[in-house]
Amino acid sequence: MKETLHQLFAVASPGVESILRAELAGLGAGSPVIVEGGVTFQGDDELLMRANLWSRTASRILLRIAEFPAANLRALASGAGRVDWKEYLGPQHRILVKATCHKSRVYHSGAAAQRVQVAACEVAGCVRAEVQETSGDGAGMAEATVYVRLERDVCMISLDTSGEHLHMRSYRLETAKAPLRENLAAAVLLRASWDGTCALLDPMCGSGTFPIEAALLAARMPPGGLRRFAFMDWACFDEARWMRVQDQARQQQRPVSVPILGADRDPGAVAIARRNAQRAGVLPWIDFEQRPLARTPDLPGPGLLVCNPPYGARIGNPRDLRDLYAALGNVVRRLPGWRAAILTTDRHLASATGLTFTDDGVPLAHGGLRVGIFITR
Numbered sequence: 001m002k003e004t005l006h007q008l009f010a011v012a013s014p015g016v017e018s019i020l021r022a023e024l025a026g027l028g029a030g031s032p033v034i035v036e037g038g039v040t041f042q043g044d045d046e047l048l049m050r051a052n053l054w055s056r057t058a059s060r061i062l063l064r065i066a067e068f069p070a071a072n073l074r075a076l077a078s079g080a081g082r083v084d085w086k087e088y089l090g091p092q093h094r095i096l097v098k099a100t101c102h103k104s105r106v107y108h109s110g111a112a113a114q115r116v117q118v119a120a121c122e123v124a125g126c127v128r129a130e131v132q133e134t135s136g137d138g139a140g141m142a143e144a145t146v147y148v149r150l151e152r153d154v155c156m157i158s159l160d161t162s163g164e165h166l167h168m169r170s171y172r173l174e175t176a177k178a179p180l181r182e183n184l185a186a187a188v189l190l191r192a193s194w195d196g197t198c199a200l201l202d203p204m205c206g207s208g209t210f211p212i213e214a215a216l217l218a219a220r221m222p223p224g225g226l227r228r229f230a231f232m233d234w235a236c237f238d239e240a241r242w243m244r245v246q247d248q249a250r251q252q253q254r255p256v257s258v259p260i261l262g263a264d265r266d267p268g269a270v271a272i273a274r275r276n277a278q279r280a281g282v283l284p285w286i287d288f289e290q291r292p293l294a295r296t297p298d299l300p301g302p303g304l305l306v307c308n309p310p311y312g313a314r315i316g317n318p319r320d321l322r323d324l325y326a327a328l329g330n331v332v333r334r335l336p337g338w339r340a341a342i343l344t345t346d347r348h349l350a351s352a353t354g355l356t357f358t359d360d361g362v363p364l365a366h367g368g369l370r371v372g373i374f375i376t377r
């Protein structure tokens with residue numbers, strides 16, 4: 001990897017952009033700016049690694065590797081042929097190219113993707129994903145995803161640095177009903193300004209995503225500490241630097257000193273949550289119990305009650321949902337000094353809690369649904 005300042009782009013789910021920008025600024029990103037679909041920023045090789053390892057809310061990190069004028073397919077092919085693909089890719093890579101065209105004379109995204117893919121394969125000797133799928137001979141190959149964007153006759157080529165979506169932390173190998181994406185759960189915690197200095201309770205924790213993400217945050221453990229990233233398969237991968245980045249992460253870790261509690265009425269979900277927490281390395285800091293919401297004990301504050309209760313579009317009988325949300329409101333009211341952050345699709349359900357929220361629900365996208373985070377004062 002070169003000692004240059006890269007143009008990087010962190011992909012965000014709708015609604016997460018401002019939280020992600022703050023997160024990237026905290027990691028030392030240069031000039032983080034919110035744009036459609038995420039946050040652009042600048043950084044060196046180390047920041048590229050740290051953004052992947054540490055971002056709790058990004059979906060993936062892309063690296064801009066080329067930008068050139070391309071008013072036609074011939075110019076596109078020749079520009080793509082001049083990219084230093086060998087810096088990143090080699091015969092061990094199976095390459096997939098995704099293209100979009102906007103206000104450009106090259107308007108056929110399939111043709112644009114094909115030109116770039118052919119160029120990369122010629123220069124770096126990698127294999128096209130479709131070819132590998134037909135031959136079926138790709139065991140052990142590394143995946144490389146390239147994003148091509150044609151905008152007003154300028155071609156921008158970016159390489160995915162992350163690999164699997166960053167919400168895949170490698171600890172949640174089992175899920176209960178309607179699990180929340182890990183990076184969305186982290187975004188809710190950060191949006192509710194939970195920083196690990198007060199208690200946290202998820203009384204409907206399902207597979208344990210909120211308590212586990214909270215424990216990772218409170219323990220200053222990187223969310224990506226258990227997984228691989230695409231950049232680790234690049235020709236220019238600097239393993240010594242990566243070891244240093246990981247060492248620094250280990251040095252930051254500290255024990256969690258606040259209560260983190262998860263409960264669910266479903267014993268199967270609680271067992272799954274415990275095993276997920278064990279895999280994440282945070283089980284000693286979380287108290288999981290099988291218990292219905294109504295039996296939530298009195299707990300000393302301050303604290304944050306956080307949950308995504310069932311909502312109609314996914315699980316739950318609409319007739320019972322209002323009662324459940326009303327019961328949730330009662331629990332929050334009898335926990336003095338506690339705030340609540342509730343993620344739901346429906347503002348009527350949020351108001352069934354009888355709680356007063358700071359705003360009308362910060363909108364977020366969750367698996368194709370529009371949800372809102374309702375936070376109490």
Ligand SMILES: C[S@@+](CC[C@H](N)C(=O)[O-])C[C@H]1O[C@@H](n2cnc3c(N)ncnc32)[C@H](O)[C@@H]1O
Nearest residue numbers: 178179180204205206207209264265266292293
């Ligand atoms: C949408 S899921 C939560 C998903 C969780 N955040 C995750 O990421 O896996 C809602 C959970 O609420 C639980 N639940 C529903 N009614 C409950 C009640 N009355 N008391 C306790 N848990 C309840 C369900 O068992 C389910 O696990």
